[in-house]
Amino acid sequence: MDAATEKIILDRICDGDEASFEALVRAHSARVIGLAWRMVGNREDAEDIAQEAFIRLHRSLASFRGDSSISTWLYRTVTRLTIDHHRRQKLKRKIFFFRHADAEYDPYELAADPAASPGDQYLAGEAGHRLSRAVEKLSVQQRAVFNLRHHEDLPLKEIAAVLKLEEGTVKSHLHRAVCILRKELKDLQGGLT
Amino acid sequence: MNDQRQALSCQPQQLLLYYYADLEAEDHRQVEQHLQSCTVCRAELSELQKLLDAVPVLTPELSSVELDRFSARVVEQVQPQRRWFVRPALGLALAGASVLLITLNLHTLLPESAPEHKSPLTMTVDQDVLLNLDLLQNLELLEDLELMQQLERLG
Numbered sequence: 001m002d003a004a005t006e007k008i009i010l011d012r013i014c015d016g017d018e019a020s021f022e023a024l025v026r027a028h029s030a031r032v033i034g035l036a037w038r039m040v041g042n043r044e045d046a047e048d049i050a051q052e053a054f055i056r057l058h059r060s061l062a063s064f065r066g067d068s069s070i071s072t073w074l075y076r077t078v079t080r081l082t083i084d085h086h087r088r089q090k091l092k093r094k095i096f097f098f099r100h101a102d103a104e105y106d107p108y109e110l111a112a113d114p115a116a117s118p119g120d121q122y123l124a125g126e127a128g129h130r131l132s133r134a135v136e137k138l139s140v141q142q143r144a145v146f147n148l149r150h151h152e153d154l155p156l157k158e159i160a161a162v163l164k165l166e167e168g169t170v171k172s173h174l175h176r177a178v179c180i181l182r183k184e185l186k187d188l189q190g191g192l193t
Numbered sequence: 194m195n196d197q198r199q200a201l202s203c204q205p206q207q208l209l210l211y212y213y214a215d216l217e218a219e220d221h222r223q224v225e226q227h228l229q230s231c232t233v234c235r236a237e238l239s240e241l242q243k244l245l246d247a248v249p250v251l252t253p254e255l256s257s258v259e260l261d262r263f264s265a266r267v268v269e270q271v272q273p274q275r276r277w278f279v280r281p282a283l284g285l286a287l288a289g290a291s292v293l294l295i296t297l298n299l300h301t302l303l304p305e306s307a308p309e310h311k312s313p314l315t316m317t318v319d320q321d322v323l324l325n326l327d328l329l330q331n332l333e334l335l336e337d338l339e340l341m342q343q344l345e346r347l348g
Contacts, residue, residue, distance in 0.1 A: 025264040058271045
């Protein structure tokens with residue numbers, strides 16, 4: 001969607017055209033859900049995050065000055081929401097351990113892995129499972145940079161704009177992410193597809 | 194001497210950017226030139242290519258029906274806000290009517306209803322539950338992990 005078309009759609013939405021907003025959501029939802037899915041690892045949370053991003057976009061439309069494209073704005077919001085999501089998950093895990101410090105068994109290890117439910121993962125098979133596990137080793141920032149570069153094909157400059165980071169920092173995150181993946185997937189190279 | 198000069202110009206980070214075509218034209222040309230003479234970097238680039246080509250570029254497949262359902266869900270979520278803004282008079286009238294009804298109900302019910310006494314024990318338990326609920330529901334407020342770590346240290 002080019003900038004001129006985007007501007008026309010935004011004007012229509014601001015005039016109360018609900019159909020235009022629905023069309024905008026429809027046009028961006030696959031990529032937005034996809035990014036969130038790769039970031040959090042399961043579809044349910046990914047759809048919730050994508051939905052929240054679109055709701056925030058709708059709330060911000062009146063003040064949307066067009067400094068960035070809608071897709072950049074959405075990528076930025078989804079990345080922030082997934083970082084918050086990971087922070088919350090981490091905290092929940094801490095509280096969980098804190099509460100069961102005296103228990104003989106490790107309750108978190110016994111709990112079902114939500115990312116492993118059948119049909120829920122976007123990568124199937126052993127290789128896909130290994131890749132998902134390898135991606136989990138990346139920090140949230142590294143994961144965001146790698147996803148935006150490798151899967152979304154965004155140039156580094158745009159990634160820097162999306163994540164509000166220096167371009168040098170983005171390069172550094174990308175380099176570290178690839179080093180970790182290389183280490184984790186050493187024995188699978190050439191057999192991931 | 195020649196080997197030393199070659200080793201100094203080896204920059205693994207540049208190879209990654211070269212793979213993703215993220216280098217400026219001049220840097221791209223320099224890396225290409227370097228690759229012609231450096232077997233180490235050629236091997237490194239080949240390893241990188243093998244890995245990154247093997248990581249499939251995947252977008253989770255969502256059917257047209259699923260995307261329609263998702264879009265409808267989002268639109269449904271934002272619609273009430275829009276209606277409120279579009280018809281502020283109706284919203285204000287409804288809010289006023291609600292306040293009036295609550296006030297009338299309070300006046301009717303208050304003299305007849307006996308004040309409910311709770312034992313101090315029940316009140317304490319309720320308060321504890323409320324405090325825990327607050328803690329769990331507002332996890333965003335607990336961003337400062339140091340607090341948790343301090344609690345853990347205190348046992």
